[in-house]
Structures are given as structure tokens and as C-alpha cells.
Amino acid sequence: MKHLLSAADLSRDEAVLILDTAAELAAVTDRSVKKLPTLRGLTVVNLFFEDSTRTRISFEVAAKRLSADVINFAAKGSSVSKGESLKDTALTLEAMGADAVVIRHQASGAPHRLATSGWIGGSVVNAGDGTHEHPTQALLDAFTLRRHLRDGAGDLAGLRVAIVGDILHSRVARSNVLLLQTLGADVTLIAPPTLMPFGVESWPCRFSYDIDAVLPDVDAVMMLRVQAERMQAAYFPSSLEYSRMYGLDSRRMAMLPEHAIVMHPGPMNRGMEISADVADSPRAVMVEQVTNGVNVRMAVLYLLLGGRQEETR
Amino acid sequence: MSATVLRGVRPYGEDPVDIVIADGVIVDLVAPGSGDGEVIDADGLIALPGFVDVHTHLREPGREDAETVRTGSQAAALGGFTCVHAMANTSPVADTAGVVEQVWRLGQEAGLVDVRPVGAVTVGLEGQRMAELGAMAESAARVRMFSDDGKCVHDAVLMRRALEYVKAFDGVVAQHAQEPRLTENAQMNEGELSGRLGLAGWPAVAEEAIIARDVLLAQHVGSRLHVCHVSTAGSVEVVRWAKSKGINVTAEVTPHHLLLTEELVATYDPIYKVNPPLRRAEDVEALRAALADGTIDAIATDHAPHPREDKDCEWAAAAMGMLGLETAFSIALDTMVRPGLLSWRELAQRMSAAPARIGRVATQGHDLVVGAVANIAVVDPSASRVVSGADLASKSSNTPYAGMELPGRVVHTLFAGTPTVRDGALA
Ligand SMILES: [Zn+2]
Numbered sequence: 001m002k003h004l005l006s007a008a009d010l011s012r013d014e015a016v017l018i019l020d021t022a023a024e025l026a027a028v029t030d031r032s033v034k035k036l037p038t039l040r041g042l043t044v045v046n047l048f049f050e051d052s053t054r055t056r057i058s059f060e061v062a063a064k065r066l067s068a069d070v071i072n073f074a075a076k077g078s079s080v081s082k083g084e085s086l087k088d089t090a091l092t093l094e095a096m097g098a099d100a101v102v103i104r105h106q107a108s109g110a111p112h113r114l115a116t117s118g119w120i121g122g123s124v125v126n127a128g129d130g131t132h133e134h135p136t137q138a139l140l141d142a143f144t145l146r147r148h149l150r151d152g153a154g155d156l157a158g159l160r161v162a163i164v165g166d167i168l169h170s171r172v173a174r175s176n177v178l179l180l181q182t183l184g185a186d187v188t189l190i191a192p193p194t195l196m197p198f199g200v201e202s203w204p205c206r207f208s209y210d211i212d213a214v215l216p217d218v219d220a221v222m223m224l225r226v227q228a229e230r231m232q233a234a235y236f237p238s239s240l241e242y243s244r245m246y247g248l249d250s251r252r253m254a255m256l257p258e259h260a261i262v263m264h265p266g267p268m269n270r271g272m273e274i275s276a277d278v279a280d281s282p283r284a285v286m287v288e289q290v291t292n293g294v295n296v297r298m299a300v301l302y303l304l305l306g307g308r309q310e311e312t313r
Numbered sequence: 314m315s316a317t318v319l320r321g322v323r324p325y326g327e328d329p330v331d332i333v334i335a336d337g338v339i340v341d342l343v344a345p346g347s348g349d350g351e352v353i354d355a356d357g358l359i360a361l362p363g364f365v366d367v368h369t370h371l372r373e374p375g376r377e378d379a380e381t382v383r384t385g386s387q388a389a390a391l392g393g394f395t396c397v398h399a400m401a402n403t404s405p406v407a408d409t410a411g412v413v414e415q416v417w418r419l420g421q422e423a424g425l426v427d428v429r430p431v432g433a434v435t436v437g438l439e440g441q442r443m444a445e446l447g448a449m450a451e452s453a454a455r456v457r458m459f460s461d462d463g464k465c466v467h468d469a470v471l472m473r474r475a476l477e478y479v480k481a482f483d484g485v486v487a488q489h490a491q492e493p494r495l496t497e498n499a500q501m502n503e504g505e506l507s508g509r510l511g512l513a514g515w516p517a518v519a520e521e522a523i524i525a526r527d528v529l530l531a532q533h534v535g536s537r538l539h540v541c542h543v544s545t546a547g548s549v550e551v552v553r554w555a556k557s558k559g560i561n562v563t564a565e566v567t568p569h570h571l572l573l574t575e576e577l578v579a580t581y582d583p584i585y586k587v588n589p590p591l592r593r594a595e596d597v598e599a600l601r602a603a604l605a606d607g608t609i610d611a612i613a614t615d616h617a618p619h620p621r622e623d624k625d626c627e628w629a630a631a632a633m634g635m636l637g638l639e640t641a642f643s644i645a646l647d648t649m650v651r652p653g654l655l656s657w658r659e660l661a662q663r664m665s666a667a668p669a670r671i672g673r674v675a676t677q678g679h680d681l682v683v684g685a686v687a688n689i690a691v692v693d694p695s696a697s698r699v700v701s702g703a704d705l706a707s708k709s710s711n712t713p714y715a716g717m718e719l720p721g722r723v724v725h726t727l728f729a730g731t732p733t734v735r736d737g738a739l740a
Pocket of ligand 1: 463489588589
């Protein structure tokens, strides 16, 4: 594996290997050893064309725990905001000797472009591109699901997961559908028809417009952020109607099976897609998702770059 | 004036003859080897009337870094064209007699093809006020085709008035059919693939709804309508219905919509970014069938040069459009003639006679008969070549066919009797 551009790039075995590696790394870093020498001498660039402090920090911590040198290259305060192109930025990073570029970009496909254009030689990790994909988010979600519902081992065969919210604009949903399906889970997307992607019928999952019909039969529900501004584009009439029809409140949470967990990739819109009491309930695993994010990203960087360091030696 | 002889050439792929040309006109068709004059060897090659493009972006004035009237004319001649219609979306926009005359003069100076400026329908392509269509029609450029191409004349009243107004000088409105609200920020054909790639969709209905409205408007006011770059099976159905009702509508299809499909977008390589977008295989099939049965009248290139930096970027930031002039014949051969969908005579209709008629260009699109203006493309259908952007005469290199082996070659082009291309190179 040279790049991680899409969750579709991962076979079941590759995905399980990443999750297993993340579990091992978590075990090691839990025990006082906060830093491993694995990627010493390698350079990881966080290239963020779009603000996302949480994802950027997660990758930064992951790379540093593996002893990589980290360069944060943000659109703001760099030449990017003055209009330097993706290409010129890439050539600059290549000249700096980047071994991996973690890219967040508002344009769908920008990581593919970076990986296939010949502009750089290093590995490319997609940290979220437009409304396309966010594969490490899906990996951390899978890791979280496995830890809670599958004793932290193997795949997710038979697991029932509902993903609720703005599926149309969600890179998290796209990556999760692909990855969870690869791992054997049974995914149901829930949204008003206006926020369902065109052609969803042919996706490898189910879909429904009725959250109440689905909740009693799932092991986990993943709530997606819904921006209130979407109502200006007539995706739904009002925040109130959205949260009444699709929001997760305590009444709906009570419909979930006893063991089911509540997830959210963050940042949450309390009162919109999720009520405060649900967000703060013990069934909600959002804080743990953040921790798992670091471990999964360590695993991804380790598996992409581990071999490269052998060469360097 | 001395005569020129196209020796041993096969008009429309039929029996070989010598075509004798003098004073820019075909003066004789005689047995091979018997024509007198300066000989151009065309033994066994096929002669077709010079191609006419009703949809070309020459970029001058304003974007001379992408193309000029001269380089675009060179590309056209090398593609077997003897006439191109230069779209109005230049800078300044070709919305006045002054600008269309400037483009027309630049075409005359280049002298390789008839450059027929297309006038903008609305001032600045803004869709607000009608441009001075009459002044452009009366100018030295004798504009007959009007289009806001790149943008749709979406205001129904303006479209109606424009359709009516151009009747006074036998003009035509060429509509870029794209409902703007349905295609805000659109990046590719809307379908299962756009959903998967996370690229905002350009739904077929946004094209079809405008065409449906416009054919009904044309019927209501008894005007002539031309539909640019038809790209969907549904649009074909609407045009077919309109023609069955006797509505005066013509339509064009681009070479790329006859060959390429949306799957190419999965590479996220903006070389495949074009407007209207590449569609599904079913659409390609429907377009080929419609061109074969005459529902679509003409092949038009929508030749759209862009400098490297406008394609060397992420998909969303890239410009829309691809080169077409120097590959159009090859694509037509590959998609239409070889599969038996069009005979050579029918291809001549679609690439020369019909577009000349749509643009009301009296000196173009003639059959290869005595007395016709000697606008002639001589082609070798048995040749083939691997396309390379660097080899093209166009100032830009944004061809989606780079690296592909395409059949056929334009060997000679004669423009009003004068060779503009000989042996595949500019004369
Ligand atoms: Zn157009």
C-alpha cells in the first residue's frame, strides 16, 4: 500500500491489519512509552487547505508518537492563500523531502490528483477531500465499533450500523459505507430524500427515510453534522423540522437496543442532529473516537512508511 | 490562372477521378491521370467537402495565451476544416459589430479558413439585455449565428425575443442548453458515479428542460433554433419529437460526446472536465444513433483551448473544455463511419453541408461537383496515429485523446482552391 486515498482501496485483510496494528500501538502507547522510534528520520507533512484543527492535530500527534518530523502546512498564513496552486505546493513539499503528505482539501479528488500527477514521490493520505471521502475517519469508526461490539478483534461481520444525517455532502458517510461493507457490516443510511446522494440505490448498503423504523434494529448509530445553512438551499424547511424528523434525542435513544452505541465524527451541532442529553450520555463514545483516531492514524502512517524507513537505514 | 489537379482521389470514397480546380472552383472531374495542371497526389485517398464547424472557441480577443485566430485556423485546416464559427465568449465579448468585425478580419488575415464570428445574444453574455444583433448581422462579418455559449439564455422572454428578432435577417439562435439553478457548481454528469466521487452533479434534465422549452418557443414564434452540443439520450428524444412536429430546429453533437463516457472522471484528471459533461454509455449510443438518423444534424467540435495551468490542478479548480479541431475527423471515422452508421456521403452532410446551412455560409458545404467552391478535405481512412498534445497546432494541448491511437488522417485541405494543408502539414 503506497497511498490511502479511499476506503475502497482497502481489502478486508488490509483493513483488519490496520485495526490490529492500531490496537497494538494503542497498547504500547498506553504503557508510559509515549513515543516509538519507528519513523525516525522521516518527514510527514500535514497539508491542510481547509481548516480542521481536530483532524490536523490527530495526524500530528500520531506522526510525532512515531518519531516522524512533522511539518504543518496550512492554507492560511502560507503561500496557498495567496493563490499558489496545488501543483506548486506539491513541488515545494517534494523539494523539502516529504515522505508522506497528509492532505485535507475542499475539492473532491485533490488527494488522487496529488498521488497520480507525478508531482510528488511520497505517500499520500487523504484526510478528507470535499464531499468525497475521509478514510481515516472510517477506520477510527470501525476501530471504535470493533472495540465495543466485537471484543476488539477480527472484522465487523453482521454488525448493524445506521448513519444518519447529511449523507449527500458527507465524506465520512462515503468512506464508512465502503469500509464497513468491506468489513462485513450491514449499513443503513438515513436522511431526508434531499440529502441522499443521487444513485444511492446502487450503493452497497440500505437506505431509509424513517429513522424510527431503523433504530430498534441497529448495534450502533452514527449521527452526522447537519449544517443549518442547508435549509437556505431548500434541502429541508427548518432546523426545527430537521431535528424533529431526524435528530437523535433521548426518546429516540431509548428505541435503540440496550447494547447499542452512539457515535458522531464531530464537531457536533447540539440541538440539531443530536440533543445535549444524548451527546453527554454514557452510550455516546465521541471522546473515545478522538483517542482511537490517533491510534488508527499511527497505524496508517506506520504501514505506509514503515518499509520506507528500512530503506533509509 | 493555372489549374490544380487532385490526382486519383475518390470523392466520397467512390471511383477515383482527377478533380481539376481553377480560380477557387471545381472546373472538371475527369478520369484519373487525365487532368491538366499542378498535380497534388491524392491517389486512393478520399475527398470530402471541407468541414464546417459551427462551434469553435478561438479565444481571441482576450485569451491569446490559450489560442489565437491564427493558431485556431491552423488547427482547423489541419483537421480538414475550411470554415469555423468563432464563439462569442471572448474578452471583450463579441456582442458588438466592432468585435465581430475584428475577429472576422483576423480570420481573413490568417487566411486558412472562413472564420465566421458568432455574435452574443445578450450584452456581455449576462442574460439581461439583448445585444445589437442587427448591427452584427449588417457588419462586414455578416453574422448569422448568435449564441451566449458557455452560458444559457435562460430567461424565457429574452430567448423568445431573440428567436423572433433574428428572423429579420435569417439568423439563428444557438442555445447552450443548461438550466443554471439546476447546475450550480456542477462538476460532472449527475448519476451514481457523481454521488460516489463526491462531485456536484450536472443532471441531464437541466439540458433537456431547456431544449424542451426552446423548441416550444421556436414553434410558437415560428423561428429557427439551433441546439449546441446535445449530450443526453433525453435531449435526443426531445429534438426528435420537435422535428416530427415540423419545428425548425437543428442540433449538433461534439466528437467527445460521441466517444468518451463519464467513467473517465473517476481519474479526477481535469483533462476530462467539459461542459456539458461526459455522460453515460447509453447517452453515447443514443447520440450516435441520432447523428446517424439525422435527428442530430451536425458534428461540431466545441474546440475549447485552455492553457496548461487551467488543467494542471484539482478537478474543481480546472477549466471546462477540450480541444477538438484536429481530432474531429478521426473520432467521426471511428465512431460513425467504421461501424457503418454513416456513409462517406452522409458524413459529408454532417460535417460540411448541414453545418454550412445552419450557419448560412453560402460558399461552404458544397457537393464535390463542377461549379462548386473548391473547399475540400482529402483524407486517408487507413492511416492511424497516436495523439500527442505537443504535436497539435493549437496553442493549447488539452486533448483528452493524448496517448490514444486514432484512425484516419487529414492529408490535404484546400480552402477555396488553395492548399492550406499538404501531406498532413500546413502548406
Ligand atoms: Zn457550450
